[in-house]
Amino acid sequence: MKKKIVYSALLFITVAFVLVAYNSFNGNPVSGMLAKKALERYLADRYPDKELQIEEGVYNFKFAEYVFDVMEVGDQTRSYQFTLTGFFKPEVNIDGIHDANLDEQLMERLGGEASKELKAILEQKVSRLVGVDVYLEVLKDKLADDTKWSKGIKLDGPMQIELVLDAADSDQEDVYHAAKTVQHVLKDQGYDYGYVNINANDFDGEDTKDMESGYVKYAVSFEKDADIKLSDVETLNQ
Structure with a gap:
C-alpha cells in the first residue's frame, strides 16, 4: 500500500513537472484564449474606426508573452505585431499600429x-x-x-x-x-x-x-x- 502511494505521488509530481515545463515553453490554451480576447478588446477600444483581423497567436517563451499579427481587412499587405504579457490578466505591451505611426x-x-x-x-x-x-x-x-x-x-x-x-x-x-x-x-x-x-x-x-x-x-x-x-x-x- 505504501509503495502504491509513493508511486502515485511520484507519478503526480512527474506529470505536474512536465505540464509546468510545457506551459513555460508553449503557453496553454486558456492563457492563449485570454490573451486573444484581451487584444480584441484593446483593438476595439483603441482603433474603433479600423476593421482589423487577428491572426493565430504564438507563445514566445523567452519573454513569456503571446505574439499576434494583426491585419487590416482589405489590405493584406500590411500586418502589425502585438505582444501581450500576463496569464490571467493579459495586457498589451507592444502595439504595432502605434509604433508604425511614430515620427x-x-x-x-x-x-x-x-x-x-x-x-x-x-x-x-x-x-x-x-x-x-x-x-x-x-x-x-x-x-x-x-x-x-x-x-x-x-x-x-x-x-x-x-x-x-x-x-x-x-x-x-x-x-x-x-x-x-x-x-x-x-x-x-x-x-x-x-x-x-x-x-x-x-x-x-x-x-x-x-x-x-x-x-x-x-x-x-x-x-x-x-x-x-x-x-x-x-x-x-x-
Missing part, C-alpha cells in the same frame, strides 16, 4: 534637446552625473517638423529618462539620495515622465565617460510620485 526622426531630435536641457538642470544638484538620455514618443503629423523642445509640448505619453552616474567613491546610500534628488528636481521643475532609470557605473579608469561605457555597479528605477526606498537600489557586479 522617429522628430522623436530623436526632441529627445536630444530634452536630454541636453535636463542634464544642464540636474548636474547642478546631482554630483557625478555623466549622462542623460530622454526617450519620448510623437505620432506622425501631430507636431510640425520644426517644433522645438519644451516641457509643455503635447507628447504621446510621458517621457522616459535614463541617467548614468559615476559610481566612484559612491555606495548604495549615495545612489539612493541621488534618486531622491532627481525626483525632487523633476517635480519642482514641472516635468511629466513615466519613469526614471539610474545606473551608477564603475568606469574603472576609463578616460572617456559616456552612457555606454563602464559597467553598472548600482541601479534604481522609479515612477513619478513613487516612494523611493533605500532597498530599491540594486547592487550589481560586486
Whole structure:
C-alpha cells in the first residue's frame, strides 16, 4: 500500500513537472484564449474606426508573452505585431499600429534637446552625473517638423529618462539620495515622465565617460510620485 502511494505521488509530481515545463515553453490554451480576447478588446477600444483581423497567436517563451499579427481587412499587405504579457490578466505591451505611426526622426531630435536641457538642470544638484538620455514618443503629423523642445509640448505619453552616474567613491546610500534628488528636481521643475532609470557605473579608469561605457555597479528605477526606498537600489557586479 505504501509503495502504491509513493508511486502515485511520484507519478503526480512527474506529470505536474512536465505540464509546468510545457506551459513555460508553449503557453496553454486558456492563457492563449485570454490573451486573444484581451487584444480584441484593446483593438476595439483603441482603433474603433479600423476593421482589423487577428491572426493565430504564438507563445514566445523567452519573454513569456503571446505574439499576434494583426491585419487590416482589405489590405493584406500590411500586418502589425502585438505582444501581450500576463496569464490571467493579459495586457498589451507592444502595439504595432502605434509604433508604425511614430515620427522617429522628430522623436530623436526632441529627445536630444530634452536630454541636453535636463542634464544642464540636474548636474547642478546631482554630483557625478555623466549622462542623460530622454526617450519620448510623437505620432506622425501631430507636431510640425520644426517644433522645438519644451516641457509643455503635447507628447504621446510621458517621457522616459535614463541617467548614468559615476559610481566612484559612491555606495548604495549615495545612489539612493541621488534618486531622491532627481525626483525632487523633476517635480519642482514641472516635468511629466513615466519613469526614471539610474545606473551608477564603475568606469574603472576609463578616460572617456559616456552612457555606454563602464559597467553598472548600482541601479534604481522609479515612477513619478513613487516612494523611493533605500532597498530599491540594486547592487550589481560586486
